[in-house]
Amino acid sequence: MLSAPALASSSRSGLIETARASSLQRILVVPGHSTSPSPARFSQASQTRRCYSTQTDSQLHPATSKWLNEANQDTAFAQDKKEQLGLRGLLPPTAQPLSLQIQRCLHQLRSKQTPLGKHIYLAALRQTNTRLFYAILMANGEECLPLVYTPVVGEACQKFSKIYRRPEGLTLTIEDKGNVAQVIDNWPVPAGAPRIAVLTDGSRILGLGDLGWNGMGISIGKLSLYVAAAGIHPRATIPICVDLGTNNEENLEDPLYLGLRRKRASSEEYREFLDEVMEALHLKFPNLIVQYEDFSTDHAFEFLERYQNQYPMFNDDIQGTGSVVLGGFVAAARVSSKASGRPLSDQKILFLGAGSAGVGVAKQLMSFFKVQGLSEDEARKRIYLVDSKGLVTNDRGDKLPAHKTFFSRDDNNGQQYKNLIDVVEYVKPTALIGLSTVSGAFDGPVLEKMAELNKRPIVFPLSNPVHLSECTHEDAIKYTKGTAVFASGSPFDDVEYEGKRYIAGQGNNLYVFPGIGLAAALGKVSRVTEEMITAASFSLANALNDEERAEGRIYPSLKRVREVSRDVAKGVLLKANEQGVARDNGYTKSFTEEDLGEWIEQEMWVPSYGKMEA
Numbered sequence: 001m002l003s004a005p006a007l008a009s010s011s012r013s014g015l016i017e018t019a020r021a022s023s024l025q026r027i028l029v030v031p032g033h034s035t036s037p038s039p040a041r042f043s044q045a046s047q048t049r050r051c052y053s054t055q056t057d058s059q060l061h062p063a064t065s066k067w068l069n070e071a072n073q074d075t076a077f078a079q080d081k082k083e084q085l086g087l088r089g090l091l092p093p094t095a096q097p098l099s100l101q102i103q104r105c106l107h108q109l110r111s112k113q114t115p116l117g118k119h120i121y122l123a124a125l126r127q128t129n130t131r132l133f134y135a136i137l138m139a140n141g142e143e144c145l146p147l148v149y150t151p152v153v154g155e156a157c158q159k160f161s162k163i164y165r166r167p168e169g170l171t172l173t174i175e176d177k178g179n180v181a182q183v184i185d186n187w188p189v190p191a192g193a194p195r196i197a198v199l200t201d202g203s204r205i206l207g208l209g210d211l212g213w214n215g216m217g218i219s220i221g222k223l224s225l226y227v228a229a230a231g232i233h234p235r236a237t238i239p240i241c242v243d244l245g246t247n248n249e250e251n252l253e254d255p256l257y258l259g260l261r262r263k264r265a266s267s268e269e270y271r272e273f274l275d276e277v278m279e280a281l282h283l284k285f286p287n288l289i290v291q292y293e294d295f296s297t298d299h300a301f302e303f304l305e306r307y308q309n310q311y312p313m314f315n316d317d318i319q320g321t322g323s324v325v326l327g328g329f330v331a332a333a334r335v336s337s338k339a340s341g342r343p344l345s346d347q348k349i350l351f352l353g354a355g356s357a358g359v360g361v362a363k364q365l366m367s368f369f370k371v372q373g374l375s376e377d378e379a380r381k382r383i384y385l386v387d388s389k390g391l392v393t394n395d396r397g398d399k400l401p402a403h404k405t406f407f408s409r410d411d412n413n414g415q416q417y418k419n420l421i422d423v424v425e426y427v428k429p430t431a432l433i434g435l436s437t438v439s440g441a442f443d444g445p446v447l448e449k450m451a452e453l454n455k456r457p458i459v460f461p462l463s464n465p466v467h468l469s470e471c472t473h474e475d476a477i478k479y480t481k482g483t484a485v486f487a488s489g490s491p492f493d494d495v496e497y498e499g500k501r502y503i504a505g506q507g508n509n510l511y512v513f514p515g516i517g518l519a520a521a522l523g524k525v526s527r528v529t530e531e532m533i534t535a536a537s538f539s540l541a542n543a544l545n546d547e548e549r550a551e552g553r554i555y556p557s558l559k560r561v562r563e564v565s566r567d568v569a570k571g572v573l574l575k576a577n578e579q580g581v582a583r584d585n586g587y588t589k590s591f592t593e594e595d596l597g598e599w600i601e602q603e604m605w606v607p608s609y610g611k612m613e614a
């Protein structure tokens with residue numbers, strides 16, 4: 001086990017932490033978010049249902065400085081606190097509030113030359129001063145989210161072993177099989193505290209393929225969003241990477257690679273191992289919500305089916321993406337159908353990509369048609385899948401994997417369509433959704449054809465990171481002459497076209513997974529049901545306000561992501577309660593629906609140093 005000095009960073013705050021670790025541990029009471037007390041009517045509920053447990057320094061783990069990062073204030077320590085902690089002389093004489101620290105950090109951040117350099121800077125900040133990191137992320141989301149999350153987290157994962165500095169997550173390797181519970185015991189919090197885990201096996205990180213243990217970066221990135229966007233307390237999060245080896249030769253040959261140096265375990269061994277992981281996690285942390293992230297499609301569906309009725313878990317790529325796209329599609333279809341004068345139920349959706357994300361979204365979009373009064377079969381027929389072999393049909397001549405068969409076509413009269421442009425001409429879709437990882441697949445002819453077929457074509461190139469997007473925002477606007485209703489997986493800049501400004505929507509599960517997880521944690525749900533995922537979609541669709549609609553947005557501004565997460569959480573929590581899966585549903589008995597939103601907001605952690613900020 002690493003000793004405190006071994007964990008020390010060369011940064012100033014790291015030195016201070018190490019030098020003063022024992023005195024901080026003795027003296028500091030780790031601040032919770034309770035600095036602004038809840039109104040009386042919420043206080044009892046808040047005491048009993050927080051997403052995290054309030055701890056004191058006596059519970060700080062000696063082997064990691066993690067929780068000290070939460071206590072750190074760097075230059076904001078007041079004089080009396082400095083005296084108390086023996087920090088006088090070690091910190092500058094002038095104490096400054098969080099707001100000025102943010103300014104200083106932004107100055108430093110902006111001086112970094114590359115996006116990866118900025119990512120490393122922000123990660124170091126998270127590791128040394130948690131509250132400052134989240135304060136920056138929340139106050140400057142549009143600038144910082146792409147650095148912490150997609151697209152830059154993609155490059156950070158590819159180079160994760162090279163840029164690694166400090167432990168931030170829990171690694172469970174196949175070599176721990178039989179002893180997983182003991183390894184989980186090393187996680188430095190008492191039982192019951194963590195509420196949300198993001199668990200990856202590193203096998204399909206964004207569209208970048210098998211990155212092995214380097215996938216840990218995505219678990220950390222997603223959980224940073226849980227904190228920033230939904231106010232989950234940092235300590236209530238566990239980033240997890242299950243390391244089964246990797247088939248990525250580049251990693252295996254890289255002397256700096258930090259994961260297991262072996263090929264991936266067999267599916268059978270994997271299944272047994274993951275059964276043990278899920279059981280051990282659940283025993284140790286009975287209320288833990290586990291978000292499965294970036295599993296390759298072959299395992300993604302299998303494990304969702306295996307665990308979703310047994311544990312509170314969901315798969316972000318299948319369900320989170322399905323939910324966010326349905327939410328945005330509702331708004332996009334209104335624009336497109338209004339322009340065409342055709343009913344919403346006439347929408348016809350063509351997917352490029354039939355993996356976990358494509359099929360997950362296709363399944364979720366069935367609800368869009370069912371709400372319009374279509375039967376299950378009629379809804380299914382409105383959806384077409386294209387994979388690397390062309391339009392997915394029953395008589396294509398290859399054996400389809402189970403996840404594709406539901407949408408496989410039987411109305412193609414023996415005709416097979418291989419190229420996207422041919423499929424577009426045959427299907428005449430109103431919407432084109434890309435989850436294929438094929439950069440530029442929505443090329444000029446495809447986009448022009450979509451514009452020819454539709455007054456307002458829906459164009460969603462959703463593959464991540466940005467360089468794998470099926471088209472750019474600029475191309476979508478240019479080739480459709482400004483008519484495309486557009487959303488992409490990773491952020492794109494606004495575009496000026498013929499004197500008009502177009503805003504790119506971000507169709508990314510970041511709008512829903514934080515709210516789904518928050519609701520699941522607050523309700524201590526026994527399961528995350530499909531209906532809860534659908535409730536998240538409709539809450540997201542309803543969260544779009546008139547001003548945003550007038551600006552041409554189909555997703556709310558990222559500036560309002562906390563409000564959106566609150567609304568999503570509210571919808572999900574109400575559904576969980578209605579379905580009887582919320583084990584803690586006292587609030588709905590005593591609160592009105594409006595109160596519930598207010599209460600959720602009260603439960604959301606806000607980074608603050610407390611007294612000094614008041």
Ligand SMILES: NC(=O)C1=CN([C@@H]2O[C@H](COP(=O)(O)OP(=O)(O)OC[C@H]3O[C@@H](n4cnc5c(N)ncnc54)[C@H](O)[C@@H]3O)[C@@H](O)[C@H]2O)C=CC1
Nearest residue numbers: 206207297353354355356357387388436463464489508509
């Ligand atoms: N925007 C968002 O919130 C999300 C985006 N994604 C993105 O979706 C992408 C796909 O993820 P998965 O479904 O898990 O991957 P996957 O690898 O399982 O699926 C890719 C699909 O694209 C198809 N494909 C590959 N090359 C093709 C070609 N040349 N022409 C037509 N189809 C082709 C494959 O046959 C497969 O069906 C990734 O880039 C991922 O980052 C995933 C989850 C959320």
Ligand SMILES: CC(=O)C(=O)O
Nearest residue numbers: 206294317464508509
């Ligand atoms: C956004 C996301 O979850 C993905 O690209 O995999």
Ligand SMILES: [Mg+2]
Nearest residue numbers: 293294316317
């Ligand atoms: Mg993902």
